[in-house]
Amino acid sequence: MTLLSEASFLVTPNGYKASKLYAAIPTNGNGDMTFTRASTATRVNEAGLIELVPYNLFTYSEDFSQWTIFRSTVTSNATISPDGTINADLVNQDYPTTSVHGGVSRTKAVSTGVKYTYSIFVKKKEYSWIELAEQATSAGNISTWFDVENGVVGTVGAGSTAQIEDFGNDWYRCSISFTSAFTGNRNFTLYLTTGNGSTTANKVGGAYIFGGQLVEGTSVLTYQKTVDRLDIPRIDYTGGGCPSILLEPQRTNIVLRSEEFDNNTSFQKNLSSVSANTTTAPDGTLTADTWTGDGTSAQHSLAQVVSATSGVAYTQSVFAKKGTNNFLQIVGTGAIYTTATVFANFDLENGVVGLSGAGTTSTITDFGNGWYRCTMTATATATVSGNGFLLWLITSATASRAETNDLETSVHLWGAQVEAGAYPTSYIPTTTGTVTRNTDSFILNDVYTNNLITSAGGTWFIELNNNISYIRDAFALAITLADFSATNYLTLTFGGATVSAFVQVRKKIAGVESTIYGATTATVKFAIKWNGTTADVFANGTKVVSATSFTATNMQTFTGNGGDAPKFIKSTMLFPTPLSDSECIALTTL
Numbered sequence: 001m002t003l004l005s006e007a008s009f010l011v012t013p014n015g016y017k018a019s020k021l022y023a024a025i026p027t028n029g030n031g032d033m034t035f036t037r038a039s040t041a042t043r044v045n046e047a048g049l050i051e052l053v054p055y056n057l058f059t060y061s062e063d064f065s066q067w068t069i070f071r072s073t074v075t076s077n078a079t080i081s082p083d084g085t086i087n088a089d090l091v092n093q094d095y096p097t098t099s100v101h102g103g104v105s106r107t108k109a110v111s112t113g114v115k116y117t118y119s120i121f122v123k124k125k126e127y128s129w130i131e132l133a134e135q136a137t138s139a140g141n142i143s144t145w146f147d148v149e150n151g152v153v154g155t156v157g158a159g160s161t162a163q164i165e166d167f168g169n170d171w172y173r174c175s176i177s178f179t180s181a182f183t184g185n186r187n188f189t190l191y192l193t194t195g196n197g198s199t200t201a202n203k204v205g206g207a208y209i210f211g212g213q214l215v216e217g218t219s220v221l222t223y224q225k226t227v228d229r230l231d232i233p234r235i236d237y238t239g240g241g242c243p244s245i246l247l248e249p250q251r252t253n254i255v256l257r258s259e260e261f262d263n264n265t266s267f268q269k270n271l272s273s274v275s276a277n278t279t280t281a282p283d284g285t286l287t288a289d290t291w292t293g294d295g296t297s298a299q300h301s302l303a304q305v306v307s308a309t310s311g312v313a314y315t316q317s318v319f320a321k322k323g324t325n326n327f328l329q330i331v332g333t334g335a336i337y338t339t340a341t342v343f344a345n346f347d348l349e350n351g352v353v354g355l356s357g358a359g360t361t362s363t364i365t366d367f368g369n370g371w372y373r374c375t376m377t378a379t380a381t382a383t384v385s386g387n388g389f390l391l392w393l394i395t396s397a398t399a400s401r402a403e404t405n406d407l408e409t410s411v412h413l414w415g416a417q418v419e420a421g422a423y424p425t426s427y428i429p430t431t432t433g434t435v436t437r438n439t440d441s442f443i444l445n446d447v448y449t450n451n452l453i454t455s456a457g458g459t460w461f462i463e464l465n466n467n468i469s470y471i472r473d474a475f476a477l478a479i480t481l482a483d484f485s486a487t488n489y490l491t492l493t494f495g496g497a498t499v500s501a502f503v504q505v506r507k508k509i510a511g512v513e514s515t516i517y518g519a520t521t522a523t524v525k526f527a528i529k530w531n532g533t534t535a536d537v538f539a540n541g542t543k544v545v546s547a548t549s550f551t552a553t554n555m556q557t558f559t560g561n562g563g564d565a566p567k568f569i570k571s572t573m574l575f576p577t578p579l580s581d582s583e584c585i586a587l588t589t590l
Contacts, residue, residue: 030450031574033558035233039438042427043234043246048368049284050415050427053234056224057108057214058188063227064089064104064209071102072192072206081210082121082167082223090125092206093192101131101201103191108214110180111431113260118188119175119220120212121167122148126205129154129198131191132162132176145196146174148207154196161218171210177218183432188214217285234426234440236568244465245569246426247440247562249473251419253428254306255389258416260431261289261302270301272393274413281414282319282367288414290323293393295408301331306388306418308336308380313422316389317375318413319367322348325409329394330376331402332360335386337378343401344376345394348411354397363424371414375424389418422471425566439477444558447481452574455553457531459575460490461587465523467502470495470565477561478506479569487511488552490528490535495565505537507550516548525588529578536581541589543581 060066081088128149145154281288332342344362345354482489501518535550
């Protein structure tokens with residue numbers, strides 16, 4: 001079978017491309033899709049760990065002309081970088097205009113108490129010493145010096161740790177780690193300098209630089225290129241195996257300090273205590289906490305007050321791992337739900353949901369290394385502020401709501417979330433304020449003009465996984481191949497309050513829409529072929545629709561949007577002609 005002019009998602013080595021989903025088979029750029037989200041988000045990476053997309057907090061990580069340049073000049077693309085392409089920049093000192101050292105600086109907002117690591121690749125030219133400085137520690141502007149000729153760390157600033165790593169071809173990656181003592185914008189700077197501890201520059205010349213990065217935590221992390229940071233697709237490995245492009249609706253985590261259960265301002269502890277950063281979290285960092293009952297015969301709870309609106313469904317979630325106790329309960333406070341039936345029990349030993357109260361929907365999902373994400377959804381019956389995030393230590397999977405016990409045992413916790421919605425979405429980290437993840441979407445224009453489909457018709461293949469029967473957040477925002485006016489289209493529609501199918505194949509001809517097939521499997525491969533008169537649909541190796549009327553041929557836009565329900569797209573392709581039945585069956589066989 002020959003695959004012609006395909007538009008498919010390309011999984012790149014680190015999984016990211018700024019604002020683009022690239023065609024896997026070259027089509028002179030005609031198959032590349034523009035991606036938007038206008039915010040960061042999280043994904044499950046290839047190692048099964050949760051990570052921010054992108055985790056590099058700097059924008060324009062390789063374009064130092066976009067940084068603040070002082071007492072120096074920057075020449076772009078001056079030499080071969082550590083990635084083997086000519087995209088490393090040269091920073092050159094403005095000496096003898098001044099002997100005070102020059103360099104480049106990036107400003108980034110940080111939060112008090114959060115650990116950060118600042119790193120940059122440097123190669124000696126005339127200057128063999130550089131100074132990295134940050135303004136986010138209590139001592140003020142903390143500096144650390146690096147010998148980038150011999151690969152040695154010099155003087156390390158108070159409150160910081162430092163390391164230097166050899167990347168070959170005379171490139172070194174210099175990094176400093178610290179805990180921020182400030183909330184707000186702080187400067188992260190690279191200076192050229194004459195030697196260890198020096199704040200002067202005494203000669204004309206410079207050094208090559210590449211790949212500035214700021215990440216949360218004390219690990220340097222693999223370098224990740226950024227441009228504007230916000231419109232980067234999520235290549236998600238949920239469930240293992242081959243990844244998917246993840247499209248989700250906009251959601252806001254209204255829990256503050258989502259990974260700081262020890263914070264007494266945000267989290268109230270009743271007859272229990274929290275020890276911070278006691279074990280490895282689902283993101284691979286030592287940031288998970290341990291919550292322990294005090295042994296009093298009473299109710300042992302942990303809570304945070306949020307504001308709720310009557311009639312709105314809210315989903316509480318938390319990552320939990322058994323400690324010396326195997327069970328956890330998520331509770332809906334009576335102030336918000338005005339009922340004693342809103343609760344769900346979770347068995348952290350066997351990874352199952354136990355007893356759940358009426359009016360709730362609960363899930364438990366394995367995230368590896370003993371961690372489970374536990375979720376409970378219920379609809380608020382009052383507009384009020386109350387304990388909208390509420391956990392209880394319990395003795396069994398069948399425990400009653402708000403059980404009284406004398407537990408002095410523990411469970412591990414990480415990643416608290418409360419979001420308005422009828423199902424849980426990917427984790428949204430917070431610190432001192434709520435955080436919103438915007439809707440994921442992509443678009444490819446001029447599909448017909450660029451011959452990705454033709455007057456002879458075409459074939460659209462798509463593989464989806466992790467489908468469930470969602471109640472949509474909003475009106476259908478599907479995956480669609482349509483003409484510019486949307487008078488004619490083929491579309492995949494997800495969820496709906498009364499829709500039993502996980503995903504429906506729908507068509508519109510001359511403005512009249514109808515459903516032609518519905519799939520109810522968690523994984524589905526569709527092939528839809530049309531010839532300007534009729535269309536056929538294939539699903540999971542079977543021809544499920546034959547010769548339904550379909551007269552459109554010049555469909556121009558291919559779009560996908562997560563605004564109604566989550567979508568996991570493993571791959572998608574467009575063929576410029578109708579494939580044979582046998583080819584469609586082969587494509588869609590699981």
